[in-house]
Amino acid sequence: MQDFKSYISKVKKYSPNTVSSYMSALEKFGKIYDYKTATKQDILLYLSSQNGNTIKNLTIASLKLFYKFKMRNGDIQYNPTDTVSYARIQHKSIIPVTPTEMENIIKPENFHTKEDYVLFETLYLTGMRINELHSLTVNDIQQNSIKITGKGNKQRIIHLEQYAIDNLLSISKGDKIGSYTYNTLHQKMAYYMKDFKRANLTNTTKLSSHSLRHAFASHLHKSGAGILAIKDMLGHSTCKTTQGYTHLDK
Numbered sequence: 642m643q644d645f646k647s648y649i650s651k652v653k654k655y656s657p658n659t660v661s662s663y664m665s666a667l668e669k670f671g672k673i674y675d676y677k678t679a680t681k682q683d684i685l686l687y688l689s690s691q692n693g694n695t696i697k698n699l700t701i702a703s704l705k706l707f708y709k710f711k712m713r714n715g716d717i718q719y720n721p722t723d724t725v726s727y728a729r730i731q732h733k734s735i736i737p738v739t740p741t742e743m744e745n746i747i748k749p750e751n752f753h754t755k756e757d758y759v760l761f762e763t764l765y766l767t768g769m770r771i772n773e774l775h776s777l778t779v780n781d782i783q784q785n786s787i788k789i790t791g792k793g794n795k796q797r798i799i800h801l802e803q804y805a806i807d808n809l810l811s812i813s814k815g816d817k818i819g820s821y822t823y824n825t826l827h828q829k830m831a832y833y834m835k836d837f838k839r840a841n842l843t844n845t846t847k848l849s850s851h852s853l854r855h856a857f858a859s860h861l862h863k864s865g866a867g868i869l870a871i872k873d874m875l876g877h878s879t880c881k882t883t884q885g886y887t888h889l890d891k
Contacts, residue, residue, distance in 0.1 A: 642664065642667065642668070642671075644714075645664075645667075645707055645710050645711075646660060646664055648710055649663060649706065652793070652794065653792055653793055654772065654773075654776075654790065654791060654792050654793065654794060655772075655792070656770070656771065656772040656823070656827075657772070657823050657824065658827070662699060662703075663699075663702070663703040663706070663707075664703075666699055666700045666703040666704075667703050667704070667707055669700075670687060670700065670704065673687060674687065676707070676708070676711070676717070677716075677717060679721055680721050681721040681722070681724065681725060683721070684704065684721055684722060684725055685725065687700075688700060688701065688725075694728035694729070694730050695730065697727075697728045698727050698728055698730065701722070701725055701727055701728075702727075704722050704725075705722045705725070708720045708721065708722050734846075735845075735846055735847045735855065736844055736845050736846045736847075737845055737847065737852065737855050737856055737859045738843050738845045738852060738853075738855075738856040739843075739844075740860050740863070742842060742843040742844070742845070743765065743843075743856060743860070745842050746837050746842050746843060747761065747762050747765065751833075751837070751842075752833070755811070755812065756812045756819060756820065756821075757829060757833070759808040759809060759811070759812050759819075760774065760812070760819055760821075760826065760829075760830070761830060761833060761853070762805065762808070763805065763808075763809060764830065764850065764853040764854070764857075765853045765856055765857055766801060766805055766857070767787065767789070767799045767801065767857070767874075768799070768853075768854050768857035768858060768874055768875050769789055769799075769854070770791065770851075770854065770876075771823070771826060771827050771830065771850050771851075772823060773789050773790065773791055773876075774818075774819075774826065775819070775821070775822075775823045775826050776790065777789070777809075777817075777818040777819075778816050778817055778818060779810065779813050779816050779817075779818065780816065781818075782806060782809055782810060782818075783798075784806075785800060785801065785802070785803065785806065786798050786799060786800045786801060787799055787801055787806075787809070789876065791876035792876065795876060797873060797874065797876050799874060827850060830850035830853070831848065831849050831850050834847075834848045834849065834850065834852055834853075835848050854875065854886065855886050857874075857875075858871050858875060858883065858886035858887050859886065859887050861874070862887040868880050868883055868884065868887070871883055871886070871887070
């Protein structure tokens with residue numbers, strides 16, 4: 642299991658929360674079945690015992706990736722998850738942060754520290770994931786852009802105006818940008834979103850730090866940016882995923 646954990650954290654660049662969720666799902670499955678002998682029927686029976694489609698889909702995702710990893714390493718010859726389908730989930734419509742709301746939110750006086758303000762602003766200006774921001778270093782900052790290393794070690798370049806570059810460099814701690822651990826950064830950004838909601842600065846229904854990534858995409862699209870360009874800036878592999886971030890009326 643340790644080799645798989647290292648793979649999804651260091652190679653796939655999954656966030657610590659995702660790594661923890663995947664490993665927990667695999668450990669629970671492993672208490673009942675041996676992955677080397679488990680069949681598709683065993684997996685379907687196990688999934689039927691789980692409550693809620695979200696938990697089922699997390700288990701399916703972790704098993705599918707785990708079995709693919711073991712197949713590539715030659716540890717197994719058969720992947721029982723090949724034809725296992727995800728459970729259908731009815732997603733609620735998300736009301737994103739509007740451009741006007743964001744203008745009122747991103748002001749230094751709305752944050753406890755300069756570091757909090759700069760990190761929050763950077764998430765919005767770049768569309769970065771929390772784990773990408775957490776791993777950002779001084780060496781990733783160029784004259785008018787930053788280099789982001791995303792999932793699967795895929796790299797992309799995002800333009801930033803000079804003031805934003807200067808802000809990032811001003812909160813550097815040695816080679817690292819910012820001083821927070823991943824969990825602290827993740828929690829702080831989410832807490833701010835909830836505070837802004839309570840203060841009626843936004844009407845958004847998505848109160849996680851990921852809402853800034855949604856806002857980045859939807860505001861770009863409303864300003865005329867094409868879906869392909871936004872896909873590349875978000876680091877998505879398909880346009881279908883990106884479309885879920887733009888929130889444009891049909």
